[in-house]
Amino acid sequence: MSPEDQSPVTRGAKFVGVLVALRAAARAVRGRAPGSPPPAPESDVDPSRRTVPANPRMEALVGVLLVAAAAFGFAFTVIYIVASANTQLLGIAMGGALCLLAVACIVAGKFVVPQETHVEERGPLLDEEQTEEVVTMVGEGGEGISRRALLVGAGGVAGVAVLTASAAPLASLGPTLNPLHQTPWARGVRLVDDQGRPFRAGDIHIGTFYTALPEGKDPESFGAGVLVVRLPAEFIQLPAARRDWAPDGILAYSKICPHAGCAISLYRYPTYAPTSQVPAFTCPCHYSTFLPGEGGRLVFGPAGRALPQLPLVVDGEGHLRAAAGFHEDIGPSWWGVHRAQS
Amino acid sequence: MNLIDRYAQRRFLRASRAAEQRVGLAGGIKWALRYVFPDHWSFLLGEIALYSFIVLVGTGIFLTLYYIPSDSLVIYHGSYPLLQGEQMSEAYRSVLNLSLSVPAGLLFRQVHHWAANVFIASIVLHLVRIFFTGAYRKPRDFNYFIGLTMLMLAILEGFAGYSLADDLLSGMGLAIAYSVAMSIPFVGAQLASLVWGGPFPGNSTFWPRLEIVHVLLIPAALAVLITLHLAMIMRQHHSQFPGPGRRERNVVGTPMWPAYALRSIGLLLAVAGVLFLLGGLVQINPIWQWGPFHPYLSENGAQPDWYIGWLIGALRLMPNWELVIAGRTVIPNPFWGGAAFPLFVFTVMFFWPALERRVTGDIRRHDLLERPRDRPMRTAVGAAFLSWVVIVFAVGSTDRIFYRLGVSYTTQIHVWRAGIWVLPLVVFFVTLSACRSLQRSGSHPLRAWQGNVVRRSADGRLEVLSDSPDRVVPPATEPPVGTVPGREFES
Ligand code: FES
Numbered sequence: 106m107s108p109e110d111q112s113p114v115t116r117g118a119k120f121v122g123v124l125v126a127l128r129a130a131a132r133a134v135r136g137r138a139p140g141s142p143p144p145a146p147e148s149d150v151d152p153s154r155r156t157v158p159a160n161p162r163m164e165a166l167v168g169v170l171l172v173a174a175a176a177f178g179f180a181f182t183v184i185y186i187v188a189s190a191n192t193q194l195l196g197i198a199m200g201g202a203l204c205l206l207a208v209a210c211i212v213a214g215k216f217v218v219p220q221e222t223h224v225e226e227r228g229p230l231l232d233e234e235q236t237e238e239v240v241t242m243v244g245e246g247g248e249g250i251s252r253r254a255l256l257v258g259a260g261g262v263a264g265v266a267v268l269t270a271s272a273a274p275l276a277s278l279g280p281t282l283n284p285l286h287q288t289p290w291a292r293g294v295r296l297v298d299d300q301g302r303p304f305r306a307g308d309i310h311i312g313t314f315y316t317a318l319p320e321g322k323d324p325e326s327f328g329a330g331v332l333v334v335r336l337p338a339e340f341i342q343l344p345a346a347r348r349d350w351a352p353d354g355i356l357a358y359s360k361i362c363p364h365a366g367c368a369i370s371l372y373r374y375p376t377y378a379p380t381s382q383v384p385a386f387t388c389p390c391h392y393s394t395f396l397p398g399e400g401g402r403l404v405f406g407p408a409g410r411a412l413p414q415l416p417l418v419v420d421g422e423g424h425l426r427a428a429a430g431f432h433e434d435i436g437p438s439w440w441g442v443h444r445a446q447s
Numbered sequence: 448m449n450l451i452d453r454y455a456q457r458r459f460l461r462a463s464r465a466a467e468q469r470v471g472l473a474g475g476i477k478w479a480l481r482y483v484f485p486d487h488w489s490f491l492l493g494e495i496a497l498y499s500f501i502v503l504v505g506t507g508i509f510l511t512l513y514y515i516p517s518d519s520l521v522i523y524h525g526s527y528p529l530l531q532g533e534q535m536s537e538a539y540r541s542v543l544n545l546s547l548s549v550p551a552g553l554l555f556r557q558v559h560h561w562a563a564n565v566f567i568a569s570i571v572l573h574l575v576r577i578f579f580t581g582a583y584r585k586p587r588d589f590n591y592f593i594g595l596t597m598l599m600l601a602i603l604e605g606f607a608g609y610s611l612a613d614d615l616l617s618g619m620g621l622a623i624a625y626s627v628a629m630s631i632p633f634v635g636a637q638l639a640s641l642v643w644g645g646p647f648p649g650n651s652t653f654w655p656r657l658e659i660v661h662v663l664l665i666p667a668a669l670a671v672l673i674t675l676h677l678a679m680i681m682r683q684h685h686s687q688f689p690g691p692g693r694r695e696r697n698v699v700g701t702p703m704w705p706a707y708a709l710r711s712i713g714l715l716l717a718v719a720g721v722l723f724l725l726g727g728l729v730q731i732n733p734i735w736q737w738g739p740f741h742p743y744l745s746e747n748g749a750q751p752d753w754y755i756g757w758l759i760g761a762l763r764l765m766p767n768w769e770l771v772i773a774g775r776t777v778i779p780n781p782f783w784g785g786a787a788f789p790l791f792v793f794t795v796m797f798f799w800p801a802l803e804r805r806v807t808g809d810i811r812r813h814d815l816l817e818r819p820r821d822r823p824m825r826t827a828v829g830a831a832f833l834s835w836v837v838i839v840f841a842v843g844s845t846d847r848i849f850y851r852l853g854v855s856y857t858t859q860i861h862v863w864r865a866g867i868w869v870l871p872l873v874v875f876f877v878t879l880s881a882c883r884s885l886q887r888s889g890s891h892p893l894r895a896w897q898g899n900v901v902r903r904s905a906d907g908r909l910e911v912l913s914d915s916p917d918r919v920v921p922p923a924t925e926p927p928v929g930t931v932p933g934r935e936f937e938s
Contacts, residue, residue, distance in 0.1 A: 147815070152692030152699050189550030196554055196727005203720030207713045214709030223702045224692060225483045227684050227814060230586055275641065282636050284646045299743075316743055325520075327647050330743025360743050365626035365762065365781045366647060367619050368745035389747045390623060391763045392846065392856060405857055407762060409769025409780040436647070437626035438769060438779030439636040 155221045163216040170209035177202035286443060288328025288359075288431055290415060295320040296333065296357070296425040306419045309335045309355050314372040314386070316360060317425070328435045330360035330368060331415050332386060332397075333425070340384055340398035347400055350416035355425065356397050357415040359435040362388040364408035366437045369395075386412065409438050411445060484707045485687035485700035489580075491714060492573040497673065498718040499566035504666065506559040511662050513549055514611065515541035516654035527735050535739030538654055539613040543735055558726030563605045565722065567754045570598050578799075578829050580816040582686050584809075588800040590679045595796055597672050600665050602754050607661040609732065609752055613654075616732075616749055618740025622647060623762070627785030632777055648742055688816045695814050748846060757836060760843035761788040764863060792836055823882035831875035838867050 181198035188194060247253065296304045296317035304317055315333040318324045335355045343351060350356070360368050367390035375381030385404065387394045393406030401412030413435050416428035433445040467473055484490075517537040523530045525540065526547050535543075545552040574594065577583050583591035606624070610617045625647045628639035642656070643649030684698045693699050701707040725731075737746060751759060761784030770778035803825065804810055819826040842863050849856040901909045 147694040148689065148691050149694075150691040152690075185551060192551075192553045192557070193727050195551055196558075196723055196725075199554070200720045200722075200724030200727055203716045203723055205720075207716035207720055210709045210713030210716060214706045214713060218705040218709060220706055221702055222699060223481070223483050225481070225684065225698050227696050227698060230683065230812070282640060285636060285640075318743065325648060325742060327742050330741075365785070366622035368743050370745045370747060389745055389749060390619060391759070392860075393767075403767060407765045407767050407780050407784070409767050409776070437629050437781060438776045439629040439639075440633055440776060441636060442776050442779070444771070444774070444776065 151224070152222050153224050155219060157219045158216055160216055163212060167209050167213045167217060170205050170212065174202045174205035174209060177205060282441065285436075285439070285441070286434055288435055289319040289322030289326055290328065290331075290427045290430045292427060292429050294322065294427045295420075296331070296417075296427070299324070304333065304425045305423045306353050306355060306425055307423060309333055309425075311335050311337060312374045317357065319427070327361060327366070328359065328431070331357045332360050332369060332372075333357045334372070334384070334397050336384060336398050342399050344400050347414065347416070350414060350428065352417055352419045355417055355419075357417050357425075357427075358386065358395070358397060358401050359413045359415065359431065361436045362390065362393055362408060363410040363412060363435070363437065364388065364391055364393045364406065369412070410442075413445065480702065480704040482681065482703045483684070483698050483700045484703065484711075485685050485693075485698060487688055489576045490685065492569050492576055494711065494714055495718055496566055496569040496573055498715045499562045499569060499722070500669065500673065501715070502562040502719050502722050503559060503566060506555045506562065507662065507666070509555045510545065510559055511658075513541060513545040513552065514538070514658065516611070516658035518613070518648070518651050518654050530735065530738065533739060536613045536654075538611065539734070539739045542612045542614070547735065554723075554726055556726075557729075557731050558722050560609070560731045561725040561729070562722050563608060564731075564753060565718070567598070567601050567605055570594070570601055571754075574598060574796075575833070579819040579826060580686075580688075581813065581822060581825065582816055583800050584803075584813040585800075586683055586812050587679075587686065590676055590683075591800065592797060593672050593676050593679070595793060597669060597676070599793060600669055600672070604661060604665040604669070605752060605754055607657055607665065611654075611657060611661060612732075612734050613740055614734040615737040615740045615744060615746050616734075616751075618648070618742070619745055619749055620751055620755070622742070623781070623785070625649075626779075627781045630779035630782035631786060632782065635779075635782075648740075684814070686814050686816050688818075693815065695812075698814070748850060750844065750847065756843035757840040758785055758789060758843075760839040760841065760845075761785070763845065764839060764842045764860065764867065766864070788839070795832065820882040820885040823879050823886070826882050827875045827879040830878040831871040834874040835867065835871040838863065838870060842867075 177198050181195060181202060184191060184194045184198055250256065297320045298304065299316065299318060301320070303320065304315065309315060313334075317331050317333050318329050322329060324330075333355065335353070336351075338354060341351060341354060341356075358369075360370075362369050367388050369386045369388045371387035371389055373382065373385045373387065375384065383396060384398060385394050385396050386401075388406070388408070391407050393408035394404050395401045395408075395412040396404055397412075401414050403411055410433075413431050413433050415431055418426050418428040420426050434443045438444075463473075515537050519537045520534050521537050521540055523533045523535055523540055523543070525544055527543060530543070542556075546556055547553070577591060577594070606620065610621050610624075625639055625643060628642065629635045631638060640646070642653070644652045644656075685700070687693055687698055687700065690699070701710075738744075750756075762781060763784070765780065765784045767780060768778075768783065769776060769780045842860070845856055845859045845863075848854055848859065900912045902912055903909055
C-alpha cells in the first residue's frame with residue numbers, strides 16, 4: 106500500500122475482511138466435507154461441585170491402615186535381619202506395607218479430603234500471531250545475508266561430513282564376516298563328548314542321539330556342536346555324493362538349526378514300525394524337523410535350508426573323526442551364506 | 448484454627464517464602480495444584496505403566512550393583528548344590544549369586560521381572576484404550592507416536608534384560624535375535640557382527656554392550672520420552688469422555704490437590720505393593736533350573752516372556768520360504784516373522800492417524816473421546832487387526848497346547864496358517880454388527896439386556912415402569928447427529 110493512498114485504513118480493513126471470509130469459507134467447506142464425522146455430543150450442564158466430607162470414621166480407618174502399614178514395614182526389616190533368605194516373607198512384608206499404604210491413600214483421597222469436580226477451559230493450542238512472530242523472528246536472524254544458498258549448502262555438506270565421521274568408528278565394533286564361514290571342524294578332528302572323551306563307533310547306539318564336540322577346539326563356538334546318530338540301513342538314503350559320509354550307518358549333523366540358531370535337541374525314532382514315522386531331528390524353538398537318513402532334508406517347519414551334514418570316518422582305533430569340514434555354512438541364513446549344492 | 452495449626456501454617460509459609468526467594472515457582476505450583484484430571488478407570492492404565500517404570504528403575508539399581516557383564520568361563524562353587532562344578536559364564540554366576548546368596552536379592556530380581564511384564568502389559572492395554580476411543584486424533588497424534596516408540600523400546604529393554612542372565616533360556620533367545628539380525632537383507636550379517644562383535648555367541652565385548660544398553664541407553668531414552676509424553680499431556684490437558692458439562696473446549700474432573708494426588712499416590716503404592724507380593728510369592732524365571740547357556744545346548748518347551756510371544760508365534764507360523772537369487776540368500780526365513788512382521792504391525796499403527804484423516808477428511812482438533820460403538824468402522828478394523836496379532840501371539844504357545852492337550856503341533860500350525868486370515872474377517876463383521884446394535888439399543892456392552900420392567904396392577908393390567916431399560920428411548924449418549932450408523936467413512 107502506498108503512503109499516498111487516500112484511504113489506507115479502509116483498504117486494509119477490506120483486505121483483511123476478504124481474507125477472513127475466504128478462511129471461513131474454506132473452513133466451512135472442509136468442515137462439511139462429505140464423510141467428515143460430526144463433532145461428539147457436548148453438554149452444557151455445569152458439573153462443578155465441592156463437598157467437604159468431614160468424616161471422622163474414615164479418618165480413623167486411615168489411621169488404622171497407616172499403623173498396619175507401619176507394622177508390615179517394621180516386619181520387613183526384622184525379617185531381613187533374622188531370615189533374609191525367606192523371599193516369601195520378605196515379599197509379604199514389603200508388599201503388604203505398600204498395599205496398606207495404598208489403601209490408606211485411596212481412602213483418604215476419596216472419603217477424607219474435600220471432593221471437588223472442577224471445570225477448566227482449554228485454551229487454543231495454535232496462536233496465529235505468536236506463530237507468525239516466531240517465524241519472523243527466526244527469519245530476521247538471516248537479515249542482510251546475500252549468499253544464503255551458499256551458506257545453507259555448505260553447512261549441509263559440513264553437517265553430513267561430520268555426522269559420517271562420527272558414525273564411521275561404529276564399524277570398529279565388529280570384525281570382518283570371514284569367521285561366519287568357519288567352524289572348528291576339519292579333516293581328522295576327533296569327536297569328543299562334553300567331558301572331552303572321544304567317541305568310539307561302538308558307543309553310538311541306534312535309537313538315541315549324542316552331542317559331540319571337536320577335540321581340542323573351542324566348544325563355545327557356534328559351529329562346534331554336532332548331533333551323532335546311528336541308523337539301520339533301511340533308513341539311510343543319502344545323495345550319491347554323500348555315500349561314504351556315514352561309516353557303519355553313523356551320521357553327524359550340525360547341532361545348530363539353520364533356521365534361527367537354536368541347538369537341536371529333540372530326536373524322534375520309530376518305536377512301532379507300522380505307525381511311526383522315519384527318524385527325525387526337531388528343533389525346540391520353532392519345530393523345524395529334519396531327516397538324518399536323507400542328508401538332513403527338511404520335512405516340517407520354517408527352516409529355509411537342510412541341516413548341514415558333517416562327513417565322518419572311523420579311524421584305526423575305532424574313534425569317530427571328521428572326514429572333512431562342513432561343505433556348507435552352519436547356522437542361520439544370511440545374504441552371503443554358502444548353501445549346499447543340490 | 449487452633450494454636451498448633453496456626454503455628455504450623457506460619458512455619459510452612461516461612462519455609463515457602465524462603466524457597467520462593469530462590470526459585471520463584473509459586474505461579475506454576477498453583478497451576479499444578481489446580482490441574483484437572485478427568486476420571487475414568489481406563490485412564491489409569493498409562494499411570495500403571497509409569498509406576499511400573501519407577502519400580503523397574505528402583506529395583507534395577509539394586510540389581511546392577513551385583514551384576515557382572517562377563518562371558519569368562521568360571522566353575523561354580525556357590526550355594527546351589529545341583530550346579531556344583533558346572534562350567535558357566537561369570538555373568539550367569541553373578542545372577543545365581545544375586546538370586547541365591549544376596550539377602551533379599553531374589554525378591555528384588557523377581558519384583559524387577561514382574562514389573563517388566565506388568566510395564567509392557569499396561570502399555571499395550573493403554574494403547575488399546577487410546578486406539579478404540581480415538582484418543583490419538585489431533586492434537587494427540589504426536590504423543591501417540593511417542594507412546595508407540597516407547598512400546599518398541601520397552602519390548603527391546605525387556606528382552607535385553609532377561610538376556611543378561613545368560614542362562615540357557617536367554618541364550619536361546621539371543622541366538623534367535625542374532626539370526627533375525629543376520630536375516631536382514633544385504634546388511635544383516637554386518638549388523639549382527641557389529642552388535643555381537645563377531646559370530647554368535649559373540650566376543651567378550653558383547654556383554655558390557657548389552658548391559659549398557661539395558662541399564663543406561665534404553666532407560667535414559669524412555670525417561671526422556673516419558674517426560675515429553677507427560678509434558679505434552681499437561682500442555683493439552685487430558686482428553687475426556689462426553690458427559691455432563693463436558694465439551695470439546697473444557698476439561699471436567701478432579702483437581703490435582705488434594706484428592707487426585709492422594710489417589711494417584713495410592714495407585715503408585717498399590718502397583719509397587721502388588722509387584723512386591725508377586726515378586727515374593729510367585730516364582731518367575733528360576734534361572735538355576737535352566738542351567739548355564741552353551742551354544743550346543745537347548746531346552747525343550749522353552750517359552751519366552753509374554754511380550755516376545757508374538758515374535759515366536761510369527762517365526763513358528765511362517766512357511767519355510769527363503770528368497771534365493773543366483774545363490775544369494777536375499778531374504779532368509781527369520782526375516783519374515785522376526786523383523787517384517789513386527790515392522791509391519793508398528794508401521795500400520797504409526798500411519799493409522801494419517802490414514803483415518805485421509806479417509807474421513809476430519810482434520811479438526813478433538814478433545815472429546817468417542818465410544819468404540821460410535822465409530823463402528825474404526826472399531827471393527829482395529830478389532831480385526833488386534834485379533835490378527837493375538838492369533839500370532841497364541842500360535843507362540845502351540846507347543847504347550849500340544850503338551851497339555853495332545854493336539855498335534857503340525858495340525859495346529861496348518862490350521863492357523865489358514866485361520867490367521869479367516870478369523871480376523873469374522874472378528875471384523877461381528878464387531879461391526881455388535882457396534883451397530885449397541886448404537887441402536889444404547890445399552891452397556893456388558894450389562895446389556897432387552898426387555899421391560901413391568902408392574903401388574905390390581906386389575907391385572909401391566910404397566911411399563913419408567914426406569915425400564917427399553918423405555919429409555921433416546922439413549923444416554925446418542926450417536927452424533929447426522930451420522931448414519933456405520934456410514935461415517937463413506938463419502
Ligand atoms: S531355530 Fe530351529 S526352528 Fe527356528
